[in-house]
Amino acid sequence: MVLNEEAAKLQTVINQTLQALSCCTDEDHGRGSLEEAEAEKLLLVSCEKRAAMLAEVSRLRERGVSGELEDAEGDSSMSQQPCRGTVSINSVQLPLKVEFVCSARTQTGRPTHYFFVLIRYGPCNIVATPLATAADAQNGDTISFPTSITLEDIHSNFEIDVEVYSLSHTSGNTCDVDLRSSSRSRITPRKLLSTIKRSNHSVTSSTMPALNTRRTSHFALVGSHKISLASLGQSKFPLDKIKFEGKIRRLLGDEFQEKVPFLSPLEGNIYLRLDSASHSNVQHQGILTMFEVVKGFGAWHRRFFVLEGNHMSYWNHPSDQGSKAAEGSISLFSSSSQSVKPVKRDSCARAYTFDLVSGIQTAQQDDQRALAKCWFSADTREDRGDWMEKLNQVLLDLHTWTHRALNHAGAQPNTRASSGNIRESSL
Known part of the structure; x- marks a missing residue:
């Protein structure tokens, strides 16, 4: 096993380091020098690495790699995981x-x-x-x-x-x-x-x-x-x-x-x-009927949606995807919803409907996004289930990795301080 071989190499490093440290008997022979400190550090790091590798070998022998993978698959099948x-x-x-x-x-x-x-x-x-x-x-x-x-x-x-x-x-x-x-x-x-x-x-x-x-x-x-x-x-x-x-x-x-x-x-x-x-890489596409407000009146329009990354783009027809710009896009990053849920029939008479609160950008709005509650209706119960599963996975990944960091930092993702120091000196 590779871990055992690496542990054996580290044991050789440990023995050689101990021999070198045994020569540091006084200041004339390196006692208190930077070289002795480097050897002490090498000894500690090598021992820690070797101990971690041997502990991992022991753990794999006890549980077995195949059994561990089966447990992980069983857990992931019960509910969505980030x-x-x-x-x-x-x-x-x-x-x-x-x-x-x-x-x-x-x-x-x-x-x-x-x-x-x-x-x-x-x-x-x-x-x-x-x-x-x-x-x-x-x-x-x-x-x-x-x-x-x-x-x-x-x-x-x-x-x-x-x-x-x-x-x-x-x-x-x-x-x-x-x-x-x-x-x-x-x-x-x-x-x-x-x-x-x-x-x-x-x-x-x-x-x-x-x-x-x-x-x-x-x-x-x-x-x-x-x-x-x-x-x-x-x-x-x-x-x-x-x-x-x-x-x-x-x-x-x-x-x-x-x-x-x-x-x-x-x-x-x-x-x-x-x-x-x-590492979220959720992709999905299909026909959905979206409720839109046009000139102050609400209406349902069938659109071809493509879910890729954190955005849902839509066109009037599937054939327009490669030849025309998208009619609009929906940002899941700005969504305040933790999950997508079905809409009750007493709120919407159209079957197989689910809602999503997110930022909508149309071709006429350029870069401006308006936070709105969107209703989508699928053609079948199975289609609605597929869309909800994909959208919920994207929202789970966003809230787990991105929104949590933003809530602590109060900043946009990937922002960095202009200075290399993140702490001011007391001197």
Whole structure:
């Protein structure tokens, strides 16, 4: 299996990285250098990727690929499901505390803290940003990462984990503090940081199979956030901390369970730009009788309709489609309806009628659209069912991927800020 082969390659990378790190015995041999930090990052990312691949292999063995596909098909047959889409993440910005940045700029020598962001979706999409320090905070107190990731053909119930890792050389040698003695003594900043560091190492190692390694990476997870469909249209996300349990929770107290550690240089939030696009590709065509208001009087007219994307265009005759411009079009994007429903006979005597609230544009109106309630009548019950199914699928895709993002952002789709920064500096 491909995943097993990739996991074996990562194991080789892990062993080689551990050998390189074992040579960093003092400052003359790379201790505290950028190269050591890069090796620590490579060790952590490789371990995370390998663990995710092995977990996916185990999951596939337990459930079976064929059984999983049958379950998915059974769920989709029960009701309409939103289409898949594409989500891209870019303009990742990590704010630091102002006092930490000011202090770091006055210090000389090697940096005391290194940071990077890990973005993961599934077992095969784990991307890490480059390492950064306080000196890389070009926008005042904010580190901007050039990394971008595009996830294509994903379900609408996606979950993307954004994790922030930190390496502190000031506390790197204090990771062997005994928790039992710490719980009986007074809490100091050094003991608190070492406790958090040990806990993060244990959480990371407990999620992975035995790697036969002597140690894990010294990078510690200091904050994370889970991106979902509800996150579209937002740019600021709070960083949540690992939920500690047992002795560590009693030692730290409940006040340290929600946000990043109070001694961390992080400000507590992460900023990033989310772009999304739906893969809706619904097409349908046929004859419908549409109720229109002409010179103040309502009348029914038979039209040939073509549904493609988010628009319904119509002509007087099917033969006019290729030779003449459309008589008008109906925008489903501007529709306020969540779904298309049949019209009751006490409201309309014409059989097989359904309604749709949307924006209508005719050949005489140019680019202006008027929001109106449209009535359509099909020739048979089956035709009405087909049209309603197609239209409801388009509306479901729009409200899932596009309208949700617009409601959060209050802007038109695909709009971008004129500046590359999505957060203003405090400095």
